[in-house]
Amino acid sequence: MGGTVTAVRPMRVGLALLRGVFLALFAGFIFGPLIVLALWSVAQQWFWPNLLPTSFTTRWFEWAITVPNVLRSLQNSLFVATLVTIATSIIAVPAAIAIGRYEFRGRTVVRWLFSVPLLVPYISLGIGIASVFYAARLTGTYAAVVLAHMIAALPFGVLIVTSAVEELVPEVDEAALACGAAPTAVFWKIILPQLVPALLAQAGYVFMLSMDEFTLTLLVASPETATLPVQMYGAMGEGYLQVSSALAILLLLPSLLLSAVLARFLRTDLHVTG
Amino acid sequence: MPQGHPSRRYVASPNLFWLALALSPGLLIVVGLVAYPLGLAVSNSLGLARGQTATIAHYLAFLSDPRSYWALLNTFALAFATTAGAIILSIPLGYLARASRRFATPVRLLVTLPLAVPVLIAAYALTLFFAENGLFNSILVRVLHLLSEPLTISYSWPGLVIACIWRFFPYTGLLVISALGTLDRNLEDAAASTGANPLQVFRRVTLPLIAPAALTGGILTFVSTFGTFSIPLIMGRSTEVLSVMAYRKVTGGFDWQSASTIVVIMAVFQIATLVGLRGAMNRWVVR
Amino acid sequence: MPSSPFIRVERLTKRYGAAAVVDGISFDVDRGELLTLLGPSGCGKTTTLRCVGGFIEPDAGRISIDGKDMTGVPPYRRHLGMVFQTYALFPHLSVSENVGFGLRVRGVAGSELSSRIARALDMVRLGGFGDRLPRQLSGGQQQRVALARALAYEPRVLLLDEPLSNLDARLRVEMRTEIRALQLQLGVTALYVTHDQEEALSISDRVMVVNHGRIEQLSAPWELYNRPRTRFVAGFVGTANILPARLEPVAGSLTLHVADRFFLALPSPEGLAPGDVWLVVRPEAIVLGPADAPDGASGELVAVTMLGAQFRAAVRFGGEHLVQVDIAHGGTALAARVGDLVSLRFDAGRIVMLPREPT
Ligand SMILES: Nc1ncnc2c1ncn2[C@@H]1O[C@H](COP(=O)(O)OP(=O)(O)OP(=O)(O)O)[C@@H](O)[C@H]1O
Numbered sequence: 045m046g047g048t049v050t051a052v053r054p055m056r057v058g059l060a061l062l063r064g065v066f067l068a069l070f071a072g073f074i075f076g077p078l079i080v081l082a083l084w085s086v087a088q089q090w091f092w093p094n095l096l097p098t099s100f101t102t103r104w105f106e107w108a109i110t111v112p113n114v115l116r117s118l119q120n121s122l123f124v125a126t127l128v129t130i131a132t133s134i135i136a137v138p139a140a141i142a143i144g145r146y147e148f149r150g151r152t153v154v155r156w157l158f159s160v161p162l163l164v165p166y167i168s169l170g171i172g173i174a175s176v177f178y179a180a181r182l183t184g185t186y187a188a189v190v191l192a193h194m195i196a197a198l199p200f201g202v203l204i205v206t207s208a209v210e211e212l213v214p215e216v217d218e219a220a221l222a223c224g225a226a227p228t229a230v231f232w233k234i235i236l237p238q239l240v241p242a243l244l245a246q247a248g249y250v251f252m253l254s255m256d257e258f259t260l261t262l263l264v265a266s267p268e269t270a271t272l273p274v275q276m277y278g279a280m281g282e283g284y285l286q287v288s289s290a291l292a293i294l295l296l297l298p299s300l301l302l303s304a305v306l307a308r309f310l311r312t313d314l315h316v317t318g
Numbered sequence: 319m320p321q322g323h324p325s326r327r328y329v330a331s332p333n334l335f336w337l338a339l340a341l342s343p344g345l346l347i348v349v350g351l352v353a354y355p356l357g358l359a360v361s362n363s364l365g366l367a368r369g370q371t372a373t374i375a376h377y378l379a380f381l382s383d384p385r386s387y388w389a390l391l392n393t394f395a396l397a398f399a400t401t402a403g404a405i406i407l408s409i410p411l412g413y414l415a416r417a418s419r420r421f422a423t424p425v426r427l428l429v430t431l432p433l434a435v436p437v438l439i440a441a442y443a444l445t446l447f448f449a450e451n452g453l454f455n456s457i458l459v460r461v462l463h464l465l466s467e468p469l470t471i472s473y474s475w476p477g478l479v480i481a482c483i484w485r486f487f488p489y490t491g492l493l494v495i496s497a498l499g500t501l502d503r504n505l506e507d508a509a510a511s512t513g514a515n516p517l518q519v520f521r522r523v524t525l526p527l528i529a530p531a532a533l534t535g536g537i538l539t540f541v542s543t544f545g546t547f548s549i550p551l552i553m554g555r556s557t558e559v560l561s562v563m564a565y566r567k568v569t570g571g572f573d574w575q576s577a578s579t580i581v582v583i584m585a586v587f588q589i590a591t592l593v594g595l596r597g598a599m600n601r602w603v604v605r
Numbered sequence: 606m607p608s609s610p611f612i613r614v615e616r617l618t619k620r621y622g623a624a625a626v627v628d629g630i631s632f633d634v635d636r637g638e639l640l641t642l643l644g645p646s647g648c649g650k651t652t653t654l655r656c657v658g659g660f661i662e663p664d665a666g667r668i669s670i671d672g673k674d675m676t677g678v679p680p681y682r683r684h685l686g687m688v689f690q691t692y693a694l695f696p697h698l699s700v701s702e703n704v705g706f707g708l709r710v711r712g713v714a715g716s717e718l719s720s721r722i723a724r725a726l727d728m729v730r731l732g733g734f735g736d737r738l739p740r741q742l743s744g745g746q747q748q749r750v751a752l753a754r755a756l757a758y759e760p761r762v763l764l765l766d767e768p769l770s771n772l773d774a775r776l777r778v779e780m781r782t783e784i785r786a787l788q789l790q791l792g793v794t795a796l797y798v799t800h801d802q803e804e805a806l807s808i809s810d811r812v813m814v815v816n817h818g819r820i821e822q823l824s825a826p827w828e829l830y831n832r833p834r835t836r837f838v839a840g841f842v843g844t845a846n847i848l849p850a851r852l853e854p855v856a857g858s859l860t861l862h863v864a865d866r867f868f869l870a871l872p873s874p875e876g877l878a879p880g881d882v883w884l885v886v887r888p889e890a891i892v893l894g895p896a897d898a899p900d901g902a903s904g905e906l907v908a909v910t911m912l913g914a915q916f917r918a919a920v921r922f923g924g925e926h927l928v929q930v931d932i933a934h935g936g937t938a939l940a941a942r943v944g945d946l947v948s949l950r951f952d953a954g955r956i957v958m959l960p961r962e963p964t
Pocket residue numbers: 621626644645646647648649650651652653800
């Protein structure tokens with residue numbers, strides 16, 4: 045009896061210690077790369093065998109936002125993301141309401157069609173449209189970049205809004221009808237207002253996706269229409285370690301911020317597919 | 319997918335005109351910019367683009383080039399290794415998250431974080447972190463004195479797998495953690511009360527119960543890794559995978575036919591894998 | 606009560622697939638009356654109510670309200686109030702905006718709007734909660750908002766579909782009294798759906814028992830309980846002992862032979878014919894006595910359960926029949942132990958006989 049008790053104690057302590065160490069190692073694995081990136085973006089000097097940079101500077105950020113072609117790619121990114129967000133909302137929201145609310149022949153097929161872009165490898169989508177745009181002499185135009193981003197964004201836009209529409213309680217519409225509101229009034233006063241959080245989440249998600257998009261953009265953009273991630277890839281290729289780190293941080297921070305906000309709106313399963 | 323509301327009713331469609339108006343722009347994009355290009359890629363790969371007769375020459379060329387089947391092998395190996403790594407990493411995280419509420423939130427936040435990082439940036443950050451003179455090696459060699467020489471991780475095959483795990487394991491992790499968290503612990507206690515040791519409880523009770531979640535998440539991780547481009551583009555110096563190979567065919571001489579062949583092969587393999595795994599999973603769940 | 610049919614339902618039928626969920630139901634509801642639809646799950650109560658509300662198009666039959674045919678009239682032109690089991694409050698609107706919704710779509714605005722909202726909220730004792738959102742209220746409060754919303758624009762008919770089934774037992778009793786008081790005060794005609802027979806008996810002017818889409822009985826609560834007309838109603842409303850029995854001619858009169866065990870003299874056998882019947886007797890219409898009592902049947906006491914206001918004994922007699930009997934607090938029968946032999950005396954004035962197919 046006493047033997048069991050004394051045997052259990054050290055085991056408990058050992059287990060707690062093991063858990064702590066595992067969590068710490070895991071946190072190191074997740075945070076480590078991001079910390080290094082942040083350090084590089086402000087490092088003046090950082091040479092082996094120093095553990096940390098020996099002097100710091102904000103020069104790389106100044107560089108990043110003053111160098112003309114970086115500035116232009118930032119403008120491109122914002123311009124493209126804004127257009128993509130507006131266009132995707134205009135297209136995805138009515139489609140999602142139709143799919144999530146109405147019963148019609150071929151509903152399942154339509155639903156499935158909208159998720160086709162998620163079923164094939166991303167690079168296949170990229171090579172596919174790149175060759176079409178190349179043949180149509182669209183390569184390098186803003187239209188090509190915006191359309192490419194819309195392909196990537198559309199499945200998520202439709203998915204986010206559809207699932208919000210499907211969460212609507214049908215009795216609530218009926219209650220409004222019983223109160224004497226005609227169907228159009230029910231749509232504008234009852235259905236649409238309930239969807240506002242999902243519409244915002246959709247717009248935020250699509251905006252972020254467009255800002256971060258790299259693969260398709262690399263395939264269809266020209267140096268004039270390149271977005272920030274493509275610009276960053278260029279800087280990496282040229283070996284400007286600190287500048288590309290600063291660019292990466294510039295791109296990463298809004299992304300993290302928006303994700304934190306969206307996490308409140310998006311259900312986990314969507315987050316997982318995203 | 320949304321879980322159905324118990325009283326879920328779809329409203330009978332109001333008017334075909336409005337319905338068509340709502341759906342057609344989206345469908346136009348899907349058909350015109352996804353289905354059509356993919357179809358074009360298929361016809362390109364068959365050499366139909368220039369009005370010639372169908373030929374499987376491009377596929378034969380692909381298969382007779384050792385470089386391409388190594389790339390195919392690499393792509394699959396990378397996706398499988400990453401998926402396996404994701405599942406292996408997720409299970410202890412799941413146990414950790416449910417062990418105490420103190421752990422649950424930090425684990426969840428840590429697991430979600432990589433999802434918010436653009437893939438390109440993730441690849442770059444990991445390259446820097448695991449570089450030969452990077453922070454990881456500094457800590458191992460200079461601080462902990464565990465090694466005398468730095469490890470070569472960045473740009474190596476294991477580095478590629480680690481980077482893919484970092485960015486793509488959360489799909490598996492979130493599902494496994496939530497499956498373990500919602501698992502009825504009485505089942506495990508009941509198994510233990512019949513005399514099963516912890517390992518047996520895990521193998522006979524816990525693992526089968528979380529397997530569907532692990533597989534569903536695993537499929538997402540697999541697909542993401544299989545099609546990934548940014549990570550091998552930056553990290554895969556020594557290892558060529560199909561996506562990068564297709565890209566290089568285009569940039570190095572606008573060889574759309576070879577590029578199309580590669581991406582068609584990728585799409586076919588991915589869909590076959592998805593269908594196969596779905597089938598395996600259904601059989602497993604039914605049993 | 607002025608007694609003109611206000612809602613008239615004639616041969617209402619609704620099918621899903623081959624099955625008629627509502628199978629030719631006809632009934633009237635008088636002006637100011639509260640009629641309850643009572644029945645087991647899936648019997649078609651909601652379907653009937655939603656047909657009256659205009660949410661479901663019937664396959665056959667006619668519904669008229671205040672003399673006007675409602676066929677093809679959409680719900681928003683029927684001027685009804687509806688209360689849902691799930692409350693169905695507008696989640697994005699405040700309590701005041703919920704209650705004022707029906708007024709607003711009718712063009713009421715300004716000070717009249719706010720005073721009528723305030724009046725409706727006071728009516729359900731929620732004055733001061735107007736600025737809250739529905740999710741900031743308890744279930745009972747949400748239920749009151751739903752009621753206020755349905756009554757604020759003074760509809761001519763109030764439809765309620767199991768409005769209390771999401772509340773806990775105590776609140777349910779409290780709320781049903783409140784709903785009934787409001788309905789009487791406003792004089793609104795009400796159609797009320799429930800599967801809780803006690804609720805139905807306590808608040809209704811009349812109760813309509815429905816089974817498999819057909820009306821089993823439509824009568825006032827007292828009659829429903831004391832004069833069930835079908836075996837289903839006898840078993841569904843309240844607790845009843847239902848025993849096989851036979852009316853037999855004895856000495857020029859009729860006697861009831863119960864479960865082949867004992868005879869029960871009938872006080873007024875006029876109008877009855879010999880034959881097989883079901884004997885329906887409530888637990889409170891049986892008296893439990895000592896085994897050596899002069900008349901009645903004898904049986905074995907199997908269990909005694911405390912119900913609060915009284916005890917309920919289960920007595921097995923005739924081998925297979927288990928009879929429920931009420932025992933008052935302080936009754937002498939409480940001295941009996943489980944396993945003892947006891948006697949049962951049926952109150953012949955409170956029994957009901959229903960036709961039975963001979964076995
Ligand atoms: N839209 C529908 N399609 C097919 N069957 C339906 C539909 N609506 C109702 N039913 C069926 O009709 C029957 C009656 O349904 P109804 O909702 O009227 O029952 P109810 O008496 O209100 O039951 P409950 O007490 O469970 O609410 C049920 O068997 C139900 O499954």
